[in-house]
Amino acid sequence: MSDNNHLCLLGLIFLSSLLTGVSGVNKTHVFISSGEDVRLPCNNALHDCTSTTWLYNRFSHSEAVELIGLGIKKRDIERHERLSLGSDCSLNIRNISTENHGSYICQQWTGVNGKHQKQGPDAGVYLHVLHVSSSHTEISAGLSVTLFCRLYSYPRVSCGDPGRSERIHLFWVNQAGVKSDSRYQISSSSDPCIISLNKTLLNEDHNREWRCEVTHRDQVKTSVTYTVKSSVSLFSLDSVHLSIFPAVIVIIVEFVVFAAPTVILLQIICARRAERKDSQQPEEIVLNMMSE
Missing domain, CATH: 1.20.5 (Single alpha-helices involved in coiled-coils or other helix-helix interfaces)
Structure with missing residues (x-):
């Protein structure tokens, strides 16, 4: 009987998430760099996390995945060992990867005798993951290298569009914090949200740092630093x-x-x-x- 009640609860959770949609969710944007740990707040938490359920969705036409059900972490999901529930019912994820970007929804369900009802509006979190990669795994002086900085988001956002309310932008800055340099060519694309930096390396570029920053509504949210390291001793x-x-x-x-x-x-x-x-x-x- 309890299994049937649990299945009914899951059905209500998925149906609620589909019917509610984005319009019924209090949205929070969280920006994080790949490889770091992140805390996703649950802004509708009750006094006891045993009523908390966390859902995850990355694709618009896919079903939501239950990560936490009534305060209990699911063991049959791929990243369960990196998940934990905070004392404030927040969702903690260790060692973020680009595949973790997406929409996270915190819901509250209360009831007795196996009957549960959803309490209050959903608390939604959009997790954006910033990642930097290089066109070459081995670099040396005289080589033309392109650095790619991409923001992984769901729903997909358009970077650099002043007409959108999110106003998300990507920038490359050098170790002095300067956004432009005559030696480097910077190009950007709004779909997907990516900015690239092309440069021909010199001897003095060894240990030089470049930083990719993402801003949301004109505030820097997170950044990734790339340090030039020569795999061949041409620099020295x-x-x-x-x-x-x-x-x-x-x-x-x-x-x-x-x-x-x-x-x-x-x-x-x-x-x-x-x-x-x-x-x-x-x-x-x-x-x-x-x-x-």
Whole structure:
């Protein structure tokens, strides 16, 4: 009997989410960078999280997935180990990926004897995930590299459109916070929301940082920093040459200090032995004559 009641509750939850739609949801926008942890607020929470249910949807024509049901985390979903329910009924997700973007809905269900009714309006959260990728996995000086910064959103938003109420924009800035640079070419696309930065790397670009920022209603919400790291030691060729030159000098100095005295000592010993040999030759001649 309890299983049937639970199935009826799930049916009511899905039907409610479909009938309510976006118009009946109090929307909150949350922006996060890929790889970080995020907290999604439940703005309609009651005094006890045992009434809280979290739903997730990423596609417009797909059914909502139940992540949390009446305060209990579902074990049969792919990311269950990264989910947790906060003390304030918020939904916590660890190590966010681009696949986690989408629409999250917090609902409250109360009742007795297996009969539940939804309480109040839904609390919706739109999770936007910012991600940066490179056109090359291995980079070096002289190589033309393109950095892609994309905002993953559902429903899909148009970046840079001043006529939309969301007013979401993407920017590339260098480590000094400057948005433009004569060396770099920046291009953007509103559908999908993506901005790219193309540059030809120089030696001095090693360890240089570029940051992609997303703004919502003219406020910076999150950013991703990309640091140029050379996989080949072309960036440090000059430093390698400079480091070899002092090493050669040290070797020469060590040879002069330690090897040269040894050579001089050997020359002295050889010269003395030669003198002794020359002084012994007349005596040997006299002895030879006497013996005859």
